[in-house]
Amino acid sequence: MNLHNSIHNAIQVRRDEYTRLLQAWVRDVTLSGQEAVHQNKIHELYRSLGLDTDMWEIDVESLRDNPLFNSHREDFTGSPNIVGIWRGEGGGRSLILNGHVDVVPEGDHDQWQLAPYSGEVIDGCLYGRGVTDMKGGNLASYIAVATLKELGIRLKGDVILQSVIEEEAGGAGTLACLERGYRADAALIPEPTEQKIFPRQQGSRWFRLRVAGIKAHGGTRYEGVSALEKSVSVIQAIQRLEVERNAALDDPLYEGVPIPLPINIGRIQGGDWPSSVPDEITLEGRIGIGPGETVAQAEAELTQAMAALADVDSWFLEHPVEIEWFGACWQPGGIGLDNPLVEMLTTAFRDVHGKEPQVQASPWGTDGGLMTQYGIPALVFGPGITRLAHFPNEHIRLDDVFAVAEIMALTMIQWCQAVE
Amino acid sequence: MNLHNSIHNAIQVRRDEYTRLLQAWVRDVTLSGQEAVHQNKIHELYRSLGLDTDMWEIDVESLRDNPLFNSHREDFTGSPNIVGIWRGEGGGRSLILNGHVDVVPEGDHDQWQLAPYSGEVIDGCLYGRGVTDMKGGNLASYIAVATLKELGIRLKGDVILQSVIEEEAGGAGTLACLERGYRADAALIPEPTEQKIFPRQQGSRWFRLRVAGIKAHGGTRYEGVSALEKSVSVIQAIQRLEVERNAALDDPLYEGVPIPLPINIGRIQGGDWPSSVPDEITLEGRIGIGPGETVAQAEAELTQAMAALADVDSWFLEHPVEIEWFGACWQPGGIGLDNPLVEMLTTAFRDVHGKEPQVQASPWGTDGGLMTQYGIPALVFGPGITRLAHFPNEHIRLDDVFAVAEIMALTMIQWCQAVE
Known part of the structure; x- marks a missing residue:
């Protein structure tokens, strides 16, 4: 035997x-x-x-x-x-x-x-x-x-x-x-x-984003700025960043994986009254970190994507998205x-x-x-x-x-x- | 005097x-x-x-x-x-x-x-x-x-x-x-x-929308369906409905008002973990009701806009947005x-x-x-x-x-x- x-x-x-x-x-x-x-x-x-x-x-x-x-x-x-x-x-x-x-x-x-x-x-x-x-x-x-x-x-x-x-x-x-x-x-x-x-x-880093707006009565919502509408821009910017990061990845081990390095938004919360314009939305998520990069590099890319929002919407110039790195971090x-x-x-x-x-x-x-x-x-x-x-x-x-x-x-x- | x-x-x-x-x-x-x-x-x-x-x-x-x-x-x-x-x-x-x-x-x-x-x-x-x-x-x-x-x-x-x-x-x-x-x-x-x-x-009616997804780990988020990404489609459909309803309004008393009949989304909430794909998002808002229409008419238009999402995204065919009319209603x-x-x-x-x-x-x-x-x-x-x-x-x-x-x-x- x-x-x-x-x-x-x-x-x-x-x-x-x-x-x-x-x-x-x-x-x-x-x-x-x-x-x-x-x-x-x-x-x-x-x-x-x-x-x-x-x-x-x-x-x-x-x-x-x-x-x-x-x-x-x-x-x-x-x-x-x-x-x-x-x-x-x-x-x-x-x-x-x-x-x-x-x-x-x-x-x-x-x-x-x-x-x-x-x-x-x-x-x-x-x-x-x-x-x-x-x-x-x-x-x-x-x-x-x-x-x-x-x-x-x-x-x-x-x-x-x-x-x-x-x-x-x-x-x-x-x-x-x-x-x-x-x-x-x-x-x-x-x-x-x-x-x-x-x-x-893959490593991952949790983030919390705070998107600002200006409160107003829903009936005159044009007097405020909806943090939710601004959050849609933030979500779309994150989707674009995910596409870019994955396009830049060249690793045979990821072959056939639909999204090798996902950026996931797992929680959203904001506003306190159906007929008020929400003045703050919080988004929480995780960004995947490639085996070939550092946590700091991934953080910098997300930070840059949020900063770039100001190029297309001046709202974000005065009210930049606040980024907090919290909770979990896997190298x-x-x-x-x-x-x-x-x-x-x-x-x-x-x-x-x-x-x-x-x-x-x-x-x-x-x-x-x-x-x-x-x-x-x-x-x-x-x-x-x-x-x-x-x-x-x-x-x-x-x-x-x-x-x-x-x-x-x-x-x-x-x-x-x-x-x- | x-x-x-x-x-x-x-x-x-x-x-x-x-x-x-x-x-x-x-x-x-x-x-x-x-x-x-x-x-x-x-x-x-x-x-x-x-x-x-x-x-x-x-x-x-x-x-x-x-x-x-x-x-x-x-x-x-x-x-x-x-x-x-x-x-x-x-x-x-x-x-x-x-x-x-x-x-x-x-x-x-x-x-x-x-x-x-x-x-x-x-x-x-x-x-x-x-x-x-x-x-x-x-x-x-x-x-x-x-x-x-x-x-x-x-x-x-x-x-x-x-x-x-x-x-x-x-x-x-x-x-x-x-x-x-x-x-x-x-x-x-x-x-x-x-x-x-x-x-x-203007009257108004509160609504609560429930948008469904499928849970998954954030690192393999492609195995799930993000209720938040689907919610972006819902928000955009509401924005289009607001534009249509206001374009159809012909009332001199609303002259100069940027959005005579606003549809406001005042609260959003969903997901429970940064690195999980959210499987339900709840949106709460109010739809303005024109002096010339009934509450039932406005409800029907929002209901129809949500149903129409299935025409462009088959996800909504199997998982229609749930609409609840709750809380306040002003005639x-x-x-x-x-x-x-x-x-x-x-x-x-x-x-x-x-x-x-x-x-x-x-x-x-x-x-x-x-x-x-x-x-x-x-x-x-x-x-x-x-x-x-x-x-x-x-x-x-x-x-x-x-x-x-x-x-x-x-x-x-x-x-x-x-x-x-």
């Missing part, structure tokens, strides 16, 4: 056990600020694998001056980070397996067919908030390490498991790992890619297509699935962007169903979790090199 | 007394549901003038089936209506002097330089919520009647003073007066026209330009001010629209400053109140005919 079969069988034998583990993880409600119970379990698991562990609460003061720090939290008490290191024998490449435990709020319970944190299994799928994004991926990382250790395989390079907080709200957990000195030759992040390989990740990032990790992962995928993987650029950011900023090539590949992330009835196919675990184990053997 | 001078002098002698009266009225906070204290004072005043009075609380059941009834209230306890009749000697035309006592909320106190209900007088102007809309006008009506009675003038026709509730929220007070049987040959309503004569009044209305009341008011204006009045159509509705529906020609003419209605720092020039009182008294002598 070859090594691949051994790994496969070792995982399949424990399917029920791993399924129960994922059920328990999903039932741990790990909304921001509520991660401690779950992280304590992870800490125990890492220790039972014999990993060197490090569990700590982030000191906000140590990160505050870091330009990549982006969090609304003043205090991370009750939200520990955990790192577990499987020390290699020496002479091999090191690999970070990074995953976040925080989940986004479950939203309107009426839209869930099961309770949001049920962990129920139906037709081979496990249901619950956070199972696709990304506790299923985290389980795959855990299984990969546990299986290799169970089979007595030793690696030359270190494997660094990271169970981090705050990915959904700015990446403070991964940033803290980086600042604490955890580095490696590459990172693999099993976010929900549906087993597509994403060597590049773009990635790994060179010639990095051997891409080929190794591709080979492992082929061995497991008997077909070629899809290789694309991700349409959203992950903590891999932060890794890239610190010089660590980062690749995203995981089992979850992309469109279910952040949505009601989130679920994951268990077969996908186990397949990814297998692929990760095979890749680690190549990347970190098994001791003969 | 002629009659005009007598009226003028009788008013001027009591300037301070009337000013204090208006101060007291403004300090009565008459938000919807809180009118009783103020109305009891008005009742006392009407009785002290020797009028036959009628004070009652509206029975909501008696109005519920009336197609013109429009109120969110289930109960009018604590909000009495008052009518005071100055019976004529017989053989003259009757006149209703109608004014509402309810005021709109004062809004953000920080935007007021004085306390919202201060009643303070600065540089000849009296400040406070409701003084322009329309306690100043109500005082003018009261002074006009009080002055004629003080001078011993007797009229042939009845003068019917109406101090009503709920104009700001749909006109239930005036509708109740009409249903209680109070009718006259004409009505004069001293809403804040800045002493322009408005023989015609359009007016009086024939050949009605002698217009000429009499014009003559009185000329006598008091020594110049010609401006005669226009009003850009907003009043309870005069309801009068018109019951066959009572209604004319709007009053002392307040139009643009201050519903706004912070609302105030009125006291000289204007006294001038309008004079004009109303002179007009009543002509219309109701003084006994020789």
Whole structure:
């Protein structure tokens, strides 16, 4: 029996056990600020694998001056980070397996067919908030390490498991790992890619635009200036900017993607009375940041597009659109297509699935962007169903979790090199 | 000394007394549901003038089936209506002097330089919520009647003073007066026209539009449909409808008015996350209703414009814009330009001010629209400053109140005919 079969069988034998583990993880409600119970379990698991562990609460003061720090939290008490290191024998490449435990709020319970944190299994799928994004991926990382250790395989390079907080709200957990000195030759992040390989990740930046008008009674609306009518110009300028930015993009990984770098306006709000002219409209959105550009460059392009409105409508000369960069910021990032990790992962995928993987650029950011900023090539590949992330009835196919675990184990053997 | 001078002098002698009266009225906070204290004072005043009075609380059941009834209230306890009749000697035309006592909320106190209900007088102007809309006008009506009675003038026709509730929220007070049987040959309503004569009044109808989309992650926004992008089409269709409706309008009273019948979108709200595609946008606005059309006709035109969106964008075929007619509805209305009341008011204006009045159509509705529906020609003419209605720092020039009182008294002598 070859090594691949051994790994496969070792995982399949424990399917029920791993399924129960994922059920328990999903039932741990790990909304921001509520991660401690779950992280304590992870800490125990890492220790039972014999990993060197490090569990700590982030000191906000140590990160505050870091330009990549982006969090609304003043205090991370009750939200520990955990790192577990499987020390290699020496002479091999090191690999970070990074995953976040925080989940986004479950939203309107009426839209869930099961309770949001049920962990129920139906037709081979496990249901619950956070199972696709990304506790299923985290389980795959855990299984990969546990299986290799169970089979007595030793690696030359270190494997660094990271169970981090705050990915959904700015990446403070991964940033803290980086600042604490955890580095490696590459990172693999099993976010929900549906087993597509994403060597590049789009970053994104949230913006808030305030468009001004002049209030008036609706019956004499010509005495005012409608901030909504001006907002239509703003929306159209954003649409034009999106077209321009995407036309300028030349990356084969985006082939066939209708809008590689979307600018999305997700919220609009303004006016307070049906028969008054609205004097302020607020628009909130996100601008996608290409793997080849910086956050600052994308910010500058949106700022310039808003300033250019004054060229065609003098209103904006006196009342420029106010831009606020708020909330989330995901750094773009990635790994060179010639990095051997891409080929190794591709080979492992082929061995497991008997077909070629899809290789694309991700349409959203992950903590891999932060890794890239610190010089660590980062690749995203995981089992979850992309469109279910952040949505009601989130679920994951268990077969996908186990397949990814297998692929990760095979890749680690190549990347970190098994001791003969 | 002629009659005009007598009226003028009788008013001027009591300037301070009337000013204090208006101060007291403004300090009565008459938000919807809180009118009783103020109305009891008005009742006392009407009785002290020797009028036959009628004070009652509206029975909501008696109005519920009336197609013109429009109120969110289930109960009018604590909000009495008052009518005071100055019976004529017989053989003259009757006149209703109608004014509402309810005021709109004062809004953000920080935007007021004085306390919202201060009643303070600065540089000849009296400040406070409701003084322009329309306690100043109500005082003018009261002074006009009080002055004629003080001078011993007797009229042939009845003068019917109406101090009503709920104009700001749909006109239930005036509708109740009409249903209680109070009718006259004409009505004069001293809403804040800045002493322009408005023989015609625009009606208006509030609408709420719901525009649908399909949710998606902002990074793959092409997988969804933005309700905001669809809303831009809706806004543009409304702009086109406004142009068409105004192009079709042929009324000399609207000469020089940039947009005689505005369609105003006053509120917009939709989406819940910057990086999600919004799947519903709500727009709220008001459509102006021409003096020559019905509310139903205007509703039909907006409905048709929304339906026509499907002709250019098949999205709207499957997801038509939902229209809800909610909140306020003011009936359009007016009086024939050949009605002698217009000429009499014009003559009185000329006598008091020594110049010609401006005669226009009003850009907003009043309870005069309801009068018109019951066959009572209604004319709007009053002392307040139009643009201050519903706004912070609302105030009125006291000289204007006294001038309008004079004009109303002179007009009543002509219309109701003084006994020789």
